[in-house]
Amino acid sequence: MTDIDTRVPRTAADKAARVITEVGAPWILNIVASMIIGMAVGAPGWGVFVAVFGGVVPMIFILVGMRRAKISDHHVTRINERHMLIASLLVVTLGALIVQIVAGAPIEMIAFLSSGLAALAAAAVITSALHWKVSGHTGASAAIAVVLALSVSPWWLLALALTPMIGWSRVHLGDHTKGQVVAGAIAGAIAAGLTYVVIA
Template structure:
């Protein structure tokens, strides 16, 4: 029979998993990564990089998240993580369209190549997730976190390798919360860097 200590440990683990899922959600990475890459690629002109980053964030994070938020508000989506696989197609398509519009603007306005490469990679990952999602609920959390950490390691070198722990925590949290199976998390972890990294390396 579970003891009070066991129950408390399970409760604490669940809270940690919930917090990790929120803090390292795809929308958060989509908001942070363009800023980091843009500022790094335009240094020491931090203000210029920040401006480019904000433009990318608008189309890669703010608009897609607003689409999801509106879907939840209307009752079309169960929650902002879109746990029901059948509900994911429309917001993923609209989110991809937003990223595509943002990518077009960045290219036409002459954004830094690393930032353009990052957004191309994000668009490719979204397309891959959308394709797989037609038949199987792959973990977008795992895919985006793994791809983001891979990009950071490419930009900053081995000093960024401890961030791989974030990918592990994200994967654990998704399984712990029973939003995904271990297989779905592993598949997402592999898909993200596999699809996104080549674009970042070749175009950046």
């Protein structure tokens, strides 16, 4: 099994990029956003539910893949390792969405999970159909900022300022090109935003 990170930061910029890329990882952003929306709509239990399926479960899948030598690192930087992972996450997210609908979860939580599913589907199309490693980090960051602005407060649009920082970290570490981080942000924001508006 490959270590979580074999690259040692050598400069202040390297260290900053590593911290930003870890804190801005999709699974962490999904957990935080789920709890924020859950609290905002008075449904913290559903916030935890979405946090589990939007953040904890994906990381478990990745760690299992690493243990089985199917995935080389926890950011899944190799494009050939992303196809099966994304497909699995789409199935799990769809299952969680069905549970929400059947159990009568608040529409905001259903719309939030649906927006995440849409953003993930957009990334899947770009990754598998176009064979281009679009950034999941910037996709999640932009998508979450837009959805929080729509569901909680327009002030959350200010969080979009974090997306370029996260994008810089991914490019600096050599995991993505500038085009891939920009495309990820645009695809995530549009897919998630439109889905949330339509459902909520």
